[in-house]
Structure formats: C-alpha cells, structure tokens
Amino acid sequence: MPDRTTIALILVAALLAGIAWWQGGPALVLAGFVDGGRTLVSVIPLLVFAFLIAGLVQTLVTRDRAARWLGAESGWRGIALACLGGALIPGGPYAYYPIAAALMRSGAGLGVLVAFVTAKNLWSVTRLPLEFALLGAHLTLIRLLVPLPVPPLMGLLAETLFGQQMERIRKAVAP
Numbered sequence: 001m002p003d004r005t006t007i008a009l010i011l012v013a014a015l016l017a018g019i020a021w022w023q024g025g026p027a028l029v030l031a032g033f034v035d036g037g038r039t040l041v042s043v044i045p046l047l048v049f050a051f052l053i054a055g056l057v058q059t060l061v062t063r064d065r066a067a068r069w070l071g072a073e074s075g076w077r078g079i080a081l082a083c084l085g086g087a088l089i090p091g092g093p094y095a096y097y098p099i100a101a102a103l104m105r106s107g108a109g110l111g112v113l114v115a116f117v118t119a120k121n122l123w124s125v126t127r128l129p130l131e132f133a134l135l136g137a138h139l140t141l142i143r144l145l146v147p148l149p150v151p152p153l154m155g156l157l158a159e160t161l162f163g164q165q166m167e168r169i170r171k172a173v174a175p
Contacts, residue, residue: 046094054098058106066107072163074109079155082112086119086151090126101173110166111159119151 002010020028061070070078089096100113108116123144132140 043094046091050091050095050098053095054102057099058102061103061106061108063107066103070103070106070108070112072109072111072159072166074112076152076156078109078112079115079152079159082108082116082155083119083123083151086116086121087123087125089120096120104170104173109159110163110169111155111157114158115151115155118154122147122150 017029017032020032024031068074069081074081086096089099096117100117103116104113128140128144131143135143
C-alpha cells in the first residue's frame, strides 16, 4: 500500500489529468504525460547520482559519527557543519534532499537538517558566479549578507523547539 504522500500525488495527478481531459480531451492529457516523461528522462541521471551519494553518505556516516558530529548534542558545531555543507553542495533539490534524508536516517539532529536545507537555499556558493554576473556585485553582496544569520538561527530554533520530536519524524518518513 502506498504511503499518504504517494496517494496524495496520485490524486493530484488524476485531478490534473481530469482537468486536462475536460479542457482539451485525450490529446492534452497525452501532451502532459509526454512533457512529464521528458522531464523525468532529463533528471534520471541526476537522481541516480544523488541517490548513490545519499546511499554512500548513509553508509559512511554511521549512527555514532552522526550523533557525535551532527546529532542533537553536537550543538553549534553540528549546525555550523550543516551550514557549510549546505552552502557548498552543488545541485538543486533532487541532489540535496536525498542527502538530507540520508543524514536524517543516519541520526542527524533536527537543527542540523534544518540548517543544512536552509543554508543550501540561502547561501548556495554554486549560484554566486551567475548571480554576480547577472545582478552585479552590490545586489549579490546584499542578498548574501542579509540572510547570513538565518540558517544557523533556524537550525538552533528548530532544535530547541522541536528537536525532541526527531525520532517521531524519522519513523514517519522511514521507508
């Protein structure tokens, strides 16, 4: 039996297919499926390597190491490491969410996971050259400096307020 997220996605896909059928008949539904298939084919290599990396991370980062370096007791050190990792890791959500999930399964704390994902979205070093070239140095610097304290603060806040729920969160998303 599929999990609730999969069921929700199936229902949304069926609803959108129904709307497409209503607006344009089977040709529009088929066009949507073809576009979705093209997108899937284009991201398959990225997904394969992201999940290989996630598996290797999960294998290399043992529960003991994760608890020591990235667990709830790692404090600021774990949050700082997560922020650094989030800032430096290349790729979009198809790359970093599997890695975050692997860290979670290995025992990383909630604050660490929140800091990692937030730093990836706010501090991503890989986008800086393009941002600098298209938006200029001044705007890029402002955009980088304004959210500078956000990832570590969000990690600390998440750990403080909700860290005790991490095992329940792990169980809820366990495969």
